[in-house]
Structure formats: structure tokens, C-alpha cells
Amino acid sequence: MKPFYIRNIAIDPPLILSPMAGVTDYTFRRLIKRRGGVGLVVSEFISVEGLTRNNPKSKRQMRFDEEERPFAVQIFGGQAPRMAMGAEMAQEVGADILDVNCGCPAPKVVKNGGGSGLLRDLPRLEEILKEIKKSITIPLTLKLRTGYSDASINVVEAAKMAEQCGVEHIQVHGRTREQGYKGLANWDLIRQVKQAVSVPVSGNGDITTIEYGLKHWREAGTDGILIGRGAMQNPWIFRQIKDVLDGREPYYPDLAEKKSVLLEFFSSCREEMPEIVALGKMKQLAGQFTKGLPGGAQFRQTLYHSHSANEILDSITTYFENLLAGNRYGDGLIEADVPALDSCDAFQKLNSVTNKNAAVLG
Ligand SMILES: Cc1cc2nc3c(=O)[nH]c(=O)nc-3n(C[C@H](O)[C@H](O)[C@H](O)COP(=O)(O)O)c2cc1C
Numbered sequence: 001m002k003p004f005y006i007r008n009i010a011i012d013p014p015l016i017l018s019p020m021a022g023v024t025d026y027t028f029r030r031l032i033k034r035r036g037g038v039g040l041v042v043s044e045f046i047s048v049e050g051l052t053r054n055n056p057k058s059k060r061q062m063r064f065d066e067e068e069r070p071f072a073v074q075i076f077g078g079q080a081p082r083m084a085m086g087a088e089m090a091q092e093v094g095a096d097i098l099d100v101n102c103g104c105p106a107p108k109v110v111k112n113g114g115g116s117g118l119l120r121d122l123p124r125l126e127e128i129l130k131e132i133k134k135s136i137t138i139p140l141t142l143k144l145r146t147g148y149s150d151a152s153i154n155v156v157e158a159a160k161m162a163e164q165c166g167v168e169h170i171q172v173h174g175r176t177r178e179q180g181y182k183g184l185a186n187w188d189l190i191r192q193v194k195q196a197v198s199v200p201v202s203g204n205g206d207i208t209t210i211e212y213g214l215k216h217w218r219e220a221g222t223d224g225i226l227i228g229r230g231a232m233q234n235p236w237i238f239r240q241i242k243d244v245l246d247g248r249e250p251y252y253p254d255l256a257e258k259k260s261v262l263l264e265f266f267s268s269c270r271e272e273m274p275e276i277v278a279l280g281k282m283k284q285l286a287g288q289f290t291k292g293l294p295g296g297a298q299f300r301q302t303l304y305h306s307h308s309a310n311e312i313l314d315s316i317t318t319y320f321e322n323l324l325a326g327n328r329y330g331d332g333l334i335e336a337d338v339p340a341l342d343s344c345d346a347f348q349k350l351n352s353v354t355n356k357n358a359a360v361l362g
Contacts, residue, residue: 001245003039004200004223006169007139009070009096011039011200011224013245015238016171018204018228019074019099019143021045023284026063027268031261032231033068037238039224041068045101048077048086049112062093072097072141076104078113078124080131087132087140097169098136100128102158103145105177116177119148122158129165141169143204146189149178155189156196163197170197171226174205191220202226208233210240210250232288235261259320262286266312275309282312295319295329 003012017024017032019042029041043061050058064071073090075098077083087098102125104115111117118125132140142162147153159170172193174185185205194201202224207213209230217225230237240250253261265285269278283303290296299319306312322329 001217006070006097006141006200009139011070013037013039013238013242014202014224015241016040016202016224016226017042017231017238018173018226019044019101020228020232021104023228023232025061026065027265027272027281028285029068030065031265031268032235032238035235035239035261037236037240037242040070040072040097042072042074042099043095045074045076045104045115046086046090048075048079048082051075051086051089052082062090062095064093064095070096072099074099074101074143076101076109076114078117078128080124080128083128084131084135088135091136091138095138097139097141098132099141099143099171100132101143103143103173103177105145105180110177116145116148119145119154119158119177120152122154122161125158126161126165129162129167133166139168140166141171142167143171143173145173145175145177146186147176149176152176153189156192159193159197159201163199167199169200169202171202171204173226174203187216187220190216190222194220194222200224204228208237210237210244213237213241214244229288232285233291235289255320255324258289259316259324262289262316263313266309266316270309279306279309279312282309286312286316290319294323298329 001014003010004014015037017029017038021044024042024044032038033041046058046061062073073095075083075086075090077086090098101115102118106115109115109117113121113124129140144155144158146155153176155172162170170193172190174187174190187203190203200223203217203220203222204226207225207227207230213225227237236251236253243250266278266282269281286303287300290299299315302315303312306315319329
């Protein structure tokens with residue numbers, strides 16, 4: 001498993017932070033990149049309707065820092081001319097790679113022909129890819145699901161067509177649109193894509209441990225892998241996989257480091273966004289991050305009912321101080337299930353709850 005190239009861009013190590021709407025923004029990407037082991041980061045998916053209509057939120061989503069390079073902007077939409085315009089705007093802001101979303105299952109995205117809706121309409125996807133190719137010189141990449149439904153698995157056909165259109169890296173999340181986030185990703189289909197095309201292919205789905213990641217990566221024989229939710233639970237997962245690839249013992253942070261990373265994240269959120277949004281983000285990350293830690297469930301309950309930054313900071317300090325001192329926190333239990341964060345509009349929902357709370361709070 002060695003670095004691979006998207007044209008002349010080295011993906012080194014071949015480990016990619018998978019795009020997640022409402023999660024992989026400027027703040028989160030840097031947090032992950034700084035932990036090491038990440039060869040490529042991708043923006044959240046950005047609406048070309050928003051971009052080309054000068055929506056400030058969509059434009060803000062393209063912001064990135066030099067330390068993030070190589071950096072890919074991911075766009076979504078169903079209309080070729082607008083996708084081409086959005087792609088051009090991403091190139092203008094200096095993105096290294098332009099990625100097209102062909103996987104989001106959210107009804108409002110699919111209804112407009114974008115995201116995984118494109119899997120039911122390969123001629124439209126082909127038109128979009130060809131139009132984008134005419135408008136940019138940076139490499140074009142594609143992120144696919146395996147098909148729209150179990151009855152219409154067409155990822156190999158889509159990948160071959162994309163390669164013909166000049167797509168230079170194909171990423172496959174091994175689930176269908178119909179599956180949403182249920183069941184497990186089908187890594188055998190990912191293997192079939194790798195065998196069918198000659199451009200680099202990366203596989204994606206359910207990697208939350210080093211062992212699971214390496215096993216499926218090896219079996220599928222892909223050039224790289226993408227990790228999404230696993231990075232929220234464990235921001236060091238990329239570094240740990242790289243350690244193993246390099247023949248070292250994987251790095252495991254201690255509790256003090258975990259606490260300081262959570263605080264680092266919160267402090268950059270507060271610098272970058274309105275307090276209410278920062279609170280939502282903090283709850284989101286802390287919820288995933290404390291999976292597997294003693295008393296994590298109780299800690300999350302406390303967090304979810306916090307209404308100010310200070311309350312959250314106090315809760316974090318108390319929680320980690322208890323753990324560091326070897327004390328019990330809450331019921332002291334280690335639970336297996338953390339509230340699922342499992343869709344490309346999950347965070348928007350979380351935000352709308354937070355905003356409702358804000359309205360109640362006045
Ligand atoms: C909250 C959330 C938001 C997501 N948003 C996007 C997105 O904007 N673009 C995209 O291509 N995939 C998106 N995905 C899918 C992930 O990139 C990834 O393909 C999927 O979660 C499977 O990988 P994992 O098991 O490593 O998380 C999202 C997933 C989640 C959980």
C-alpha cells in the first residue's frame with residue numbers, strides 16, 4: 001500500500017478523510033490533518049445551485065488553508081451547466097482537485113437529480129462529467145455509491161463510463177442509495193471496480209479500526225481508502241493505520257491528549273463560527289469522540305443539555321478530570337452504541353434542533 005497519484009498529485013499516505021456534510025468543514029479538516037496520516041482532505045459537499053447564485057454559505061464552504069493541501073472541493077447538483085460553473089469556481093479558489101458527489105441519498109438532493117440520483121441516470125452523469133472537463137484543468141474525481149438499489153447495482157458501469165470521460169480517481173462507498181447507512185458496505189463490489197478501470201480507485205465504508213481497514217483494503221486491492229465516521233470517533237485513525245503500514249506500533253493518545261484535542265476543536269469552532277453553531281459542533285464531536293470511554297453516555301447527556309460554551313467547557317473538564325483521576329463518571333459504563341450520525345443531512349437536523357433551542361433561549 002504505497003502512495004498513489006491523481007495525475008501529478010501524490011496521495012501520500014493513501015488515506016483520505018471522507019467528505020461529510022456538516023462535519024468536514026475548515027475547522028474539522030485541520031483538526032484531523034494535524035493529527036497526521038492523512039493524504040487528502042475533501043470539503044463538505046457544496047451545492048452548485050448555491051455557489052452559482054452567490055450564496056455566501058456555499059462560498060464559505062470552499063475556504064481552506066495551505067496546510068490542508070492537497071485539498072479537494074466536492075460539489076453536487078443535477079444540471080451540467082451549473083456543475084461546470086461550480087467546478088470552475090472551485091478551481092479559481094485554488095482547489096487541487098474537483099470531486100463530484102454521486103452518492104448522497106438525501107431526498108432533497110436526489111429529487112433535483114444530484115447525489116445518488118445520478119446513479120439512476122448515467123447519461124446525465126456523463127453529460128455532467130463532460131461539461132466539467134471542458135471547464136477545468138485540475139483533476140476531476142468522482143465519489144459513487146454501488147447503485148441506486150440492490151436491484152440496480154451499476155457501479156462498475158458508472159466507473160467505466162467515468163473513466164472514459166476523463167475522471168482521474170474513483171471513490172466507492174460500498175452501499176446503495178436504498179441502503180442508506182444500513183448493513184455493511186460491500187467491499188467485493190469495490191474490488192470489482194478496481195479491476196474494471198485503470199485509474200486509481202479508493203474504497204470506503206465502515207472503517208473504524210485499523211484491523212477492519214487493512215483487511216478490506218487488502219482484499220479489495222484498491223489504491224487508497226476513505227474514512228468518514230471513524231475519524232470523528234478517533235481522529236488518530238489515519239496516523240495509526242500509517243504507523244502499521246510503516247511497520248511501527250500504532251500511536252495511542254492518552255486521556256490528557258484526547259481532552260486537549262477536544263478543547264482545541266472547540267476553541268477553533270468559537271473563533272470561526274457563531275456561538276450557537278460552535279455549540280452544536282462541539283456536541284456532535286464530543287458525542288462521537290467519547291464512544292467507548294467510561295461514563296460516555298452520561299457525559300453526552302450532560303453535553304446535550306448544555307446551553308453555553310462555558311457549561312460545555314466545564315463538563316469536558318469535569319469529565320476528563322474524573323477519568324484521569326481514575327474516578328467513576330456517571331454510571332461508569334462503557335456503552336457500545338452512540339447516537340448514529342448517518343446521513344449527509346444529519347448535521348443540518350442537529351443544527352435545526354440547536355437553533356430551535358436558541359430561539360427558546362431568546
Ligand atoms: C454526517 C455525514 C455526512 C456525509 N456527507 C457526505 C458528503 O457531503 N459527501 C459525500 O460524498 N459523502 C458524504 N457522506 C458519506 C461519507 O463520506 C462516507 O462515504 C460514508 O459515511 C461511509 O464511510 P464511513 O463508514 O467511513 O463513514 C456523509 C456521511 C455522514 C455520516
